[in-house]
Amino acid sequence: MMSIQIISNGSQHMACSQYGSNWAGPDGDRLTVLIALLKEIPAASINLNGFEEHLEFSPSVNVQAIIEESTSWMVDEGANNYLHTDKEAYCVAISQSTDVPNWPDFATKEYDKTMQDDLKVQWKIEVEGVSQGAYVSQAQHTISAPSRLGLRAQIDGERLIWPPRQLNAMGQRIDSEGKQLSETATILTWTRLSAAGAPSEFSNRAPILDGVATVLVEFDEGPKGVFMLADDESVKPEIDARVHFVLRRLYGQDGMMHYGLKAMLSKS
Numbered sequence: 530m531m532s533i534q535i536i537s538n539g540s541q542h543m544a545c546s547q548y549g550s551n552w553a554g555p556d557g558d559r560l561t562v563l564i565a566l567l568k569e570i571p572a573a574s575i576n577l578n579g580f581e582e583h584l585e586f587s588p589s590v591n592v593q594a595i596i597e598e599s600t601s602w603m604v605d606e607g608a609n610n611y612l613h614t615d616k617e618a619y620c621v622a623i624s625q626s627t628d629v630p631n632w633p634d635f636a637t638k639e640y641d642k643t644m645q646d647d648l649k650v651q652w653k654i655e656v657e658g659v660s661q662g663a664y665v666s667q668a669q670h671t672i673s674a675p676s677r678l679g680l681r682a683q684i685d686g687e688r689l690i691w692p693p694r695q696l697n698a699m700g701q702r703i704d705s706e707g708k709q710l711s712e713t714a715t716i717l718t719w720t721r722l723s724a725a726g727a728p729s730e731f732s733n734r735a736p737i738l739d740g741v742a743t744v745l746v747e748f749d750e751g752p753k754g755v756f757m758l759a760d761d762e763s764v765k766p767e768i769d770a771r772v773h774f775v776l777r778r779l780y781g782q783d784g785m786m787h788y789g790l791k792a793m794l795s796k797s
Contacts, residue, residue, distance in 0.1 A: 532546070550620050691748070712773055759777055
């Protein structure tokens with residue numbers, strides 16, 4: 530199930546959050562809407578067309594790296610696919626014209642406006658505040674992007690290893706990522722951390738969200754990994770349920786916004 534709405538008209542594609550133009554969801558923004566759109570249409574090259582200027586906390590975000598590691602699209606200043614967004618709405622568009630598109634009226638899924646206001650404040654505090662958890666630099670975040678955003682696993686003989694490691698169990702160095710995992714997996718177990726028990730990176734948002742849920746999943750190719758559930762998942766996960774992965778905000782830290790994959794329950 531897609532978490533966005535898409536309207537396509539020839540060479541023009543427009544997308545908006547499932548919550549309409551006024552909100553991209555508890556852990557979403559224009560960038561997460563864009564990545565969801567790019568995953569749903571044929572890949573090509575794209576001209577960012579000043580898109581970064583419309584992002585919150587944009588100085589710390591490497592938009593090109595996130596696009597190229599999360600999707601099959603490439604960023605090229607000479608591309609004739611232009612990216613558009615709206616300062617006043619959480620919508621994005623890709624077209625072959627530099628003209629700003631006429632934005633349609635997207636449907637709006639009901640949401641808690643008090644939660645929206647509270648989370649907006651907390652994201653700002655989190656990004657602008659001093660780190661209270663394990664520090665991860667933007668450089669480290671970018672270096673890990675191929676495995677973290679692209680789900681690329683290492684090949685160690687007949688085994689696939691993910692997340693990547695420098696050494697295998699025998700102490701031998703492993704080559705860099707070599708195989709992309711599928712974007713679906715099966716839940717082995719799950720837990721919900723209470724507001725009081727959530728890691729410091731999420732401690733201010735956890736009370737608003739009624740805790741933070743994580744799932745241990747197994748990919749069809751064998752590796753296992755732990756992911757947070759997307760914050761707009763309001764149903765209880767079940768063992769053996771299937772999930773797919775979406776790009777979302779993870780946490781803010783020392784002026785930087787960190788993005789990563791979260792799990793969403795797949796609807797049968």
